[in-house]
Amino acid sequence: MAKIMMCGNEVIGEAAIHAGCTFYAGYPITPQNELPQYMSSRMTEAGGTFIQAESELAAINMIFGAAAAGARAMTSSSSPGISLKQEGISYLSACQLPAVIVNMMRGGPGLGNIAPSQADYFQATRGGGHGDYRTIVLAPSAVEEAWHLTHLAFDLADEYRNPVIILGDGILGQMMEPIEVVRKHLHGRVANHDSRKPWALTGCKGRKPNVIRSLYLGEGELEEFNRILQMKFNKIKSKEVRFEPVYTEDSDLVVVAYGTTSRIVRSAISKARHERLHVGMLRPITLWPFPEAELNKLAKKTKAFMVVEMSAGQMVDDVKLSVSGKRPIHFYGRAGGGIPTEEAVLDMIRDILRPKARNKVYI
DSSP states (O other): OOOEEEEHHHHHHHHHHHTTOOEEEEOOOTTSTHHHHHHHHHHHHTTOEEEEOSSHHHHHHHHHHHHHTTOOEEEEEOHHHHHHTHHHHHHHHHTTOOEEEEEEEBSOSTTOOSSBOOTTHHHHHTOSSSSSOOOEEEOOSSHHHHHHHHHHHHHHHHHHTSEEEEEEEHHHHHOEEEESTTTTTTTOOOOOOOOOOTTSOSOOTTSOOOOOOOOOOSTTHHHHHHHHHHHHHHHHHHHOOOEEEESOTTOSEEEEOOHHHHHHHHHHHHHHHHTTOOEEEEEESEEESOOHHHHHHHTTTOSEEEEEESSSSSHHHHHHHHHTTSSOEEEEEOOTTOOOOHHHHHHHHHHHHSTTSOOOOOO
């Protein structure tokens, strides 16, 4: 079967259109600019609406309006831009509006740089904005997986009436890979999907008016609403955990990594297995809900865990909570746009599983 080369940003855009996205609003920022550039032409071809907003704040509020009217809506940005969208994401969550938000992470904090990073993990998995809420977070590790997870993101957003974040980085967004699934869909129109949303603001002629709000001033009203939200989040935690185990059945050491970092880890593990080192990997596909039950189960038989991230160590907290102190946890990370090398990851695996080896500096 013939394949076509596309970068991750473009694939997410095309997948969104074929998942039924009819409204996109965004603002330029590297390294996700290929996505709004792609959508600027393709949304018109597909019969949808593209808006380059005047700011990130404007873009997320446009998404709020489109979602409230029942559209499948998406926005995208990179780390500092996502920070500006946080109030809007909190409002989307509070009003139980479905939307897809793409974050191609870059180095931070502050303006940082345009190199790939994974330092927005806390922001994505803890909600990011104010109040008690959560967003579903999907972390693709390859361009083709980004296609499938984009479709899933729109379905989950509609099913739970909740924002869904696709969390990538500059490598995934700008890397080109051959992909089979796109060719037969390329240049097509939006897919049909069940667009019935009885709660949407579509005009109340012939029915009672719908009300979408996040302001609850009555005694106990907001607490009751928060209870309902938490029930929904608990349902998501019980039904939507996704992960990929790699050689975890016989591993003395399990490495936890997600996104493009997991590809580096996978290569290091392959070499370690050739050296007869019993090491495997657990790759979270959903960063929230996190695969805590699976890690807790692995803690009963493995000897140690190792976390590899392009950050100063954010997912480490979730691994610690999942393992509950049953096993030691090692960490290797690169911050500010630094990318872990296969050699450094392999060296650390060797040192953990061969404790007599001298300590090394991992760069």
